[in-house]
Amino acid sequence: MVAIVDYGVGNLFSLGSSFRSIGVETVVTSDPTVLKKADRIVLPGVGAFGDAAKKLRDSGLAEVVVAEARAGKPLLGICLGMQLLFEKSFEYGEHPGLGLIKGEVRPIAEVIPTDLKIPHIGWNALHFGARRHPLFRYIEEGDCVYFVHSFYGARCEESVIATAEYGAELTAAVAYENVYGCQFHPEKSGEVGMKILRAFCEKEA
Amino acid sequence: MITKRIIPCLDVKNGRVVKGVNFEGLNDVSSPVELARYYSENGADELVFYDITASFEGRALFTDILREVASTIFIPLTVGGGINTVEDFDRVLKCGADKVSVNSGAIRNPDLVGEAAKRYGDQCVVLSVDVKRVDGVFRVFAKGGRENTGMEAISWIKRCVDAGAGEVVVNSIDTDGVKKGFDLEMLDAVCNAVSVPVIASGGAGCIDHFTKLFQAIPTIDAGLAASIFHFGEVKISDLKNTLAKEGIPMRIVRLG
Secondary structure, eight states: OEEEEOSSOSOOHHHHHHHHHTTOOEEEEOOHHHHHHOSEEEEOOOSOHHHHHHHHHHTTHHHHHHHHHHTTOOEEEETHHHHTTEEEEOSSSOEEOOOSEEEEEEEGGGTSOTTSOSSEEEEEEOBOOSSOOGGGTTSOTTOEEEEEESEEEESOGGGEEEEEESSSEEEEEEEETTEEEESSOGGGSHHHHHHHHHHHHHSOO | OBOOEEEEEEEEETTEETTOOOOTTOSOTTOHHHHHHHHHHTTOSOEEEEEOOOSHHHHHHHHHHHHHHHHHOOSOEEEESSOOSHHHHHHHHHTTOSEEEESHHHHHOTTHHHHHHHHHOGGGEEEEEEEEEETTEEEEEETTTTEEEEEEHHHHHHHHHHHTOOEEEEEETTTTTTOSOOOHHHHHHHHHHOSSOEEEESOOOSHHHHHHHHHHOTTOOEEEESHHHHTTSSOHHHHHHHHHHTTOOOOOOOOO
């Protein structure tokens, strides 16, 4: 059972459906007991970092997610959910994150040429570098996934497992032990996205 | 590198796709779910659904269908038609839409774009605009292109983008249905005026028109079409392979 953390941000319809399509049962929940019982946790998110981090903390779910991840439960953050895994964000001010992955969230405007559009929106190719992470074992170097974001994971070199080229090498995915994050939306990335979700679900819990 | 998007557009009336035709391997050509799956498997980068139903029952049917599409097809879905209030945004987003397209609703209520962007984020709000030349000036038309609003198009688009529209679909009434190619002059003017993604619509008749579009206007993000895909005149996979060979960045879906 995969628990999708419901803390009042974002549209969880597609996420639940995408797991169902690969035969994985999910539960959308804000109940700490359910999170504790789940085999895996998915942390979704859209919108602004500060607002989302506050909601996650105020609901008491941040504490549960961090404790479960530290105890070894596989955790996947998606889009803003990935950004929340970092130590802090500089999206409109400075906000603390969950601190599960070393690094910080910064505006892509700082690193991309000024003639490129922001947000980085659309399908872009994934690049793995020298070693391919198990999360990507069913897909190929250069496969495209769907991005929508204006901020990116910075100073997280040791946990980057995929990048996308958009006038700069942007962090596309990170992993540290049992904690994973995708800047893109696997649930909107067609077959390639489903293969990534499948790999996440097959990892030994 | 970010790829250029190819977007088929489906008009849905009373739960059925309008203008559906025969495709090999497709049992029900006017089933939005089957057609959406077919396009997705052939490499469509995104799907646009326009609800052209007027009745309340038809609208309910549309959201049922949207829910079914979103449960089976995992690419971005944009929904338009009959979006007049923030509640309309809510209704279709809950059914699995990723973006919501506003056209006449934004003209009737100039605050709609801003209110929706504030609640759901800029990336969620797509401004769709029907534009036609009148005495050499680009004018915004309402009611499916039947009524001249008198507004100058570029300033209208800029105003909506400033209010929070995250993407703009530009439909040229002058080239729509003529199948002689996209309205490059109009699209270039829009691309020069705004920094959000611009989606070209109206005029595509063959693969070559897409090649010309992306080569002539490097900042255009996507090409949208309906009938040439529905009538099978252009197959999306052929289109994308040809564009890729021309050096235009494309997402190529590997089969199997």
